[in-house]
Amino acid sequence: MKRIISVLMENAPGALSRIVGVFSQRGYNVDSLCVAETDDPSLSRLTIATQGDNKVIEQIIKQMNKLIDVLKVTELTEAAHVERELVLVKVVANSEASRSEIIRNVDIFRAKILDVSAVNYTIELTGASEKLDAFITTLGNSSSIVESARTGVCGLARGERALTP
Amino acid sequence: MKMMSGAAMVVQTLNDLGVKHVFGYPGGAVLDIYDALLGQDQVEHVLVRHEQAAAHMADGYARSTGITGTVLVTSGPGATNTLTGIATAYMDSIPMVVLSGQVPSQHIGEDAFQETDMVGCSRPIVKHSFLVKRAVDIPKAIAQAYYIANTGRPGPVVVDLPKDIVNVTESHPYEFPADVTMRSYNPVLKGHNKQIRKAVASMVKAKRPVLYVGGGAITAEAQGKVTELAELLGCPVTCTLMGLGAFSGVHEQFVGMLGMHGTVEANKTMHNADCIVALGARFDDRVTNNVEKFCPHADIIHVDIDPASISKTVNAHIPVVGSIDVVVGQILEELAHESLQSQTEKLSEWWTQIKEWRTQNCLDFDQSSQVIKPQKVIEALYQHTNGDAFVSSDVGQHQMFAALYYPFAKPRRWINSGGLGTMGFGLPAAMGVQFAHPESTSVVVTGDGSIQMNIQELSTCLQYNLPIKVILLNNRALGMVRQWQDMIYKGRHSNSYVEAMPDFVKLVEAYGHVGIKVDHLDELDDAMARCFAEKEKLVFMDIAVDQDEHVYPMQIKYGAMDDMRLSKTERT
Ligand SMILES: Cc1ncc(C[n+]2csc(CCOP(=O)(O)OP(=O)(O)O)c2C)c(N)n1
Numbered sequence: 010m011k012r013i014i015s016v017l018m019e020n021a022p023g024a025l026s027r028i029v030g031v032f033s034q035r036g037y038n039v040d041s042l043c044v045a046e047t048d049d050p051s052l053s054r055l056t057i058a059t060q061g062d063n064k065v066i067e068q069i070i071k072q073m074n075k076l077i078d079v080l081k082v083t084e085l086t087e088a089a090h091v092e093r094e095l096v097l098v099k100v101v102a103n104s105e106a107s108r109s110e111i112i113r114n115v116d117i118f119r120a121k122i123l124d125v126s127a128v129n130y131t132i133e134l135t136g137a138s139e140k141l142d143a144f145i146t147t148l149g150n151s152s153s154i155v156e157s158a159r160t161g162v163c164g165l166a167r168g169e170r171a172l173t174p
Numbered sequence: 175m176k177m178m179s180g181a182a183m184v185v186q187t188l189n190d191l192g193v194k195h196v197f198g199y200p201g202g203a204v205l206d207i208y209d210a211l212l213g214q215d216q217v218e219h220v221l222v223r224h225e226q227a228a229a230h231m232a233d234g235y236a237r238s239t240g241i242t243g244t245v246l247v248t249s250g251p252g253a254t255n256t257l258t259g260i261a262t263a264y265m266d267s268i269p270m271v272v273l274s275g276q277v278p279s280q281h282i283g284e285d286a287f288q289e290t291d292m293v294g295c296s297r298p299i300v301k302h303s304f305l306v307k308r309a310v311d312i313p314k315a316i317a318q319a320y321y322i323a324n325t326g327r328p329g330p331v332v333v334d335l336p337k338d339i340v341n342v343t344e345s346h347p348y349e350f351p352a353d354v355t356m357r358s359y360n361p362v363l364k365g366h367n368k369q370i371r372k373a374v375a376s377m378v379k380a381k382r383p384v385l386y387v388g389g390g391a392i393t394a395e396a397q398g399k400v401t402e403l404a405e406l407l408g409c410p411v412t413c414t415l416m417g418l419g420a421f422s423g424v425h426e427q428f429v430g431m432l433g434m435h436g437t438v439e440a441n442k443t444m445h446n447a448d449c450i451v452a453l454g455a456r457f458d459d460r461v462t463n464n465v466e467k468f469c470p471h472a473d474i475i476h477v478d479i480d481p482a483s484i485s486k487t488v489n490a491h492i493p494v495v496g497s498i499d500v501v502v503g504q505i506l507e508e509l510a511h512e513s514l515q516s517q518t519e520k521l522s523e524w525w526t527q528i529k530e531w532r533t534q535n536c537l538d539f540d541q542s543s544q545v546i547k548p549q550k551v552i553e554a555l556y557q558h559t560n561g562d563a564f565v566s567s568d569v570g571q572h573q574m575f576a577a578l579y580y581p582f583a584k585p586r587r588w589i590n591s592g593g594l595g596t597m598g599f600g601l602p603a604a605m606g607v608q609f610a611h612p613e614s615t616s617v618v619v620t621g622d623g624s625i626q627m628n629i630q631e632l633s634t635c636l637q638y639n640l641p642i643k644v645i646l647l648n649n650r651a652l653g654m655v656r657q658w659q660d661m662i663y664k665g666r667h668s669n670s671y672v673e674a675m676p677d678f679v680k681l682v683e684a685y686g687h688v689g690i691k692v693d694h695l696d697e698l699d700d701a702m703a704r705c706f707a708e709k710e711k712l713v714f715m716d717i718a719v720d721q722d723e724h725v726y727p728m729q730i731k732y733g734a735m736d737d738m739r740l741s742k743t744e745r746t
């Protein structure tokens with residue numbers, strides 16, 4: 010099962026490598042990782058998507074908490090939360106037929122075309138990871154994908170729960 | 175504000191922190207710091223012969239005192255040579271600060287001469303690390319390093335110092351940091367009251383309780399409280415390899431060490447207990463044997479300062495996060511409300527059972543043997559030191575014999591690499607002990623394999639007049655490897671014997687020390703007496719022991735705690 014862990018840490022050199030180190034060192038998977046400075050520039054917020062049973066997730070959270078740079082860790086998937094991911098996909102759009110099929114899919118998924126060239130379209134879509142998966146599969150069925158880049162999941166708890174220092 | 179160079183700041187900060195000894199070795203990147211060490215007498219620098227040994231010395235110093243050990247090395251090979259020592263300290267939660275030189279900031283990343291990414295290399299084996307970027311940040315980084323190393327669950331911290339920031343020709347304002355606390359680091363010392371009450375309820379209810387005491391009790395200086403708790407409950411106590419001495423090894427409630435080479439009574443007590451109170455122990459695989467079969471009847475109370483150690487391998491029913499000293503204090507307070515008069519009566523059946531296990535005398539060995547038995551040597555060592563020496567050890571059979579046959583009445587007397595199992599640890603560790611306790615007897619029990627892994631430090635011993643006593647259980651073999659080969663590989667001794675042993679007596683004499691060779695049992699006692707009568711000099715006893723001896727008891731792989739071999743032919 011997909012589990013999403015959110016980490017609040019010092020925006021300090023080496024902090025990210027320590028986090029990633031815990032995963033490689035202890036044999037946990039990272040499905041995706043998304044990190045950036047927060048509204049308070051002295052802090053970074055990191056969202057990790059991983060897999061594991063409760064025991065593994067408990068250990069991951071404890072091991073993260075042990076890192077000196079880490080202020081707080083929480084599992085988002087434990088409670089109601091919102092999650093978003095962004096993908097950019099470049100597809101071949103070199104015929105009238107392919108272009109209209111792509112535009113139809115872009116409409117259905119509420120995606121956006123960001124760049125147009127003689128042979129390609131570059132499309133942006135934001136949403137839950139599953140929606141992105143579905144979009145990419147659908148696009149791939151009707152046209153050929155040149156390349157794609159995903160940001161990894163980023164999320165926040167719903168309601169009043171918050172990860173603050 | 176005082177102006178000084180970065181190098182002077184390093185020394186001044188150490189001084190302001192009360193650091194008395196630094197174990198190190200110079201080189202290009204730290205020449206400025208070495209220059210600043212000259213002409214001051216607050217911080218004594220000990221010149222080692224290999225940087226790995228510097229780390230083990232700092233480690234032995236820390237284990238025997240609780241004071242953070244300090245290491246100073248140059249960049250590149252100097253720094254990488256300390257890695258085994260850092261990992262050793264990390265596995266056993268020993269407070270240590272390693273100051274490593276680094277190439278000048280502007281050359282970092284260029285594969286400059288003697289550049290290694292020390293922060294990167296050491297990342298998985300440190301509690302934390304700093305790469306200091308500006309001279310003015312030196313005092314704070316070093317002070318925080320000491321704070322982190324010796325609070326919470328202790329561990330090694332690396333401070334990497336680029337050469338340009340310690341340059342002796344530049345001056346910067348020096349300010350000792352008033353505050354080293356960090357918003358992201360707040361170790362919990364006090365146990366949660368609700369958990370304490372649950373733990374006490376379980377202890378009071380128990381008919382077959384046991385205290386399982388680990389190194390965390392020593393770190394927290396909790397021996398007094400642990401003893402009080404044990405005596406109040408009247409229950410058996412077992413210690414891990416790291417916890418020996420946290421509860422007296424000669425106390426009548428002590429059932430011995432537990433685990434792979436634990437006593438029958440300790441392992442059976444654990445297996446049959448209905449309540450296990452783990453105090454600063456981490457349910458390591460060398461203790462539990464097969465976790466699936468681990469102690470099926472017990473309610474497990476796990477007290478540890480590191481939440482990540484709780485329920486990592488074995489699930490705890492009552493987790494309590496906190497320092498052992500503080501939490502056991504809380505438990506004692508809570509127990510004061512309980513009426514415990516009936517403890518003796520309640521546990522009488524339990525003790526009858528334990529006493530029966532004890533009658534197996536699992537540590538008996540062939541006393542009539544004319545070949546010197548290693549166990550015999552440890553017993554003699556115990557007698558000749560009145561059981562009161564600091565005993566450091568290397569890794570192998572000799573380590574287990576020392577742990578089993580030398581009962582430790584006090585904490586911090588037994589110094590060994592339990593978690594990493596580092597051969598070559600013993601001699602330098604005993605040196606660190608001797609620096610910290612110049613008036614005490616510092617012994618190292620070692621093997622013919624292990625001693626050759628840091629033997630160059632005999633030269634350091636001469637330089638600093640360290641009257642260490644080296645007890646070499648010479649079985650002309652990598653005995654522990656050989657034992658496993660006997661048991662698991664049908665006696666196929668692949669590369670576990672040593673065909674070209676040096677003449678150790680000549681070797682130590684060449685280093686300027688006293689060597690004594692013991693080949694026959696009837697010489698042992700006199701030789702030991704001579705060894706310990708020599709107060710001023712290092713004495714190295716090369717004792718020929720039985721090559722075929724095995725360490726027993728020994729847990730049987732995949733079994734429960736109490737599935738053990740008792741000798742080459744018997745099992746539980
Ligand atoms: C640095 C290192 N290398 C290898 C090992 C694996 N090992 C464990 S015990 C042992 C044999 C130790 O031989 P010796 O020091 O003679 O002790 P003995 O078992 O004979 O008492 C070896 C090779 C180790 N623990 N540490």
Ligand SMILES: [Mg+2]
Nearest residue numbers: 621622651653
């Ligand atoms: Mg040997």
